[in-house]
Amino acid sequence: MALLEVKDVGYQYPSNSAQSITGVNLTMAANSLNVVIGPSGIGKSTLLNLIAGYIQPQVGELRMNGQPIQKASWQRGIVFQDMALYPWLNVTQNITFGPRMRKMASAQIEQRLATLLQETGLEKFKTSYVYELSGGLKQRVALAREFINQPDILMLDESFSALDNLTRDEMHQILLELWASSGNCVIVITHDIDEAMFLGQNIIIMNGKPGTVSQTITNPYFKVAFDEMANNPAYFEFRKMLLQQIK
Numbered sequence: 001m002a003l004l005e006v007k008d009v010g011y012q013y014p015s016n017s018a019q020s021i022t023g024v025n026l027t028m029a030a031n032s033l034n035v036v037i038g039p040s041g042i043g044k045s046t047l048l049n050l051i052a053g054y055i056q057p058q059v060g061e062l063r064m065n066g067q068p069i070q071k072a073s074w075q076r077g078i079v080f081q082d083m084a085l086y087p088w089l090n091v092t093q094n095i096t097f098g099p100r101m102r103k104m105a106s107a108q109i110e111q112r113l114a115t116l117l118q119e120t121g122l123e124k125f126k127t128s129y130v131y132e133l134s135g136g137l138k139q140r141v142a143l144a145r146e147f148i149n150q151p152d153i154l155m156l157d158e159s160f161s162a163l164d165n166l167t168r169d170e171m172h173q174i175l176l177e178l179w180a181s182s183g184n185c186v187i188v189i190t191h192d193i194d195e196a197m198f199l200g201q202n203i204i205i206m207n208g209k210p211g212t213v214s215q216t217i218t219n220p221y222f223k224v225a226f227d228e229m230a231n232n233p234a235y236f237e238f239r240k241m242l243l244q245q246i247k
């Protein structure tokens with residue numbers, strides 16, 4: 001059974017006269033890394049909100065591990081671009097806030113925290129307050145804060161789009177490492193075709209009017225850096241094909 005099943009889902013915001021998404025079908029496996037691309041306003045964030053359980057579809061259904069998704073849960077975390085970290089808490093307190101609230105055993109929290117601080121390179125900042133950190137470091141805290149929950153599904157909504165290229169490349173490596181060591185299902189929304197091609201084991205294409213999922217493609221260039229492909233016409237053909245799909 002797939003970890004996530006989305007069946008014939010349609011959604012219309014109560015305040016909107018138009019349908020936002022329609023007829024969305026997709027499945028995702030545990031331990032998969034999925035990137036959703038599509039033009040602005042096509043319904044990518046709406047799809048994440050539905051998977052998170054923040055909103056409920058008027059048509060169709062979403063299931064996780066066979067169970068209907070009916071409300072928000074720490075088992076489906078979202079990292080937003082603005083992150084919403086707690087400025088009055090330090091890095092460690094931000095990362096451990098969720099598990100402490102859920103009364104996870106301290107020893108387990110400490111163990112997960114130590115691993116995450118090491119994987120994200122945040123060890124030397126563990127007592128810093130988040131207002132003291134750069135944008136890239138804040139994103140690391142935001143990722144660690146979700147990965148510490150070991151959610152079944154972890155979603156990133158344009159999380160890296162405000163970062164400079166170098167910092168974004170670092171974040172890609174950190175995300176890949178966290179994904180590989182956690183075994184979570186990760187879903188990334190991006191506008192950036194090169195980010196999609198690097199991070200997407202599966203690339204999910206949304207287009208149409210109202211928006212829908214038209215294709216899920218197994219990406220032959222998963223984890224392949226753009227720079228390594230300068231002389232590879234097949235890579236650029238694939239990139240062009242993706243761009244045409246999301247025009």
Ligand SMILES: Nc1ncnc2c1ncn2[C@@H]1O[C@H](COP(=O)(O)OP(=O)(O)OP(=O)(O)O)[C@@H](O)[C@H]1O
Binds near residue numbers: 015038041
């Ligand atoms: N809270 C809301 N109330 C009413 N309509 C909304 C709301 N949020 C989104 N929409 C509409 O639903 C459609 C899909 O929006 P959504 O934000 O999911 O698209 P998106 O692909 O994530 O866009 P972007 O890439 O620009 O963030 C759009 O037409 C948008 O105007």
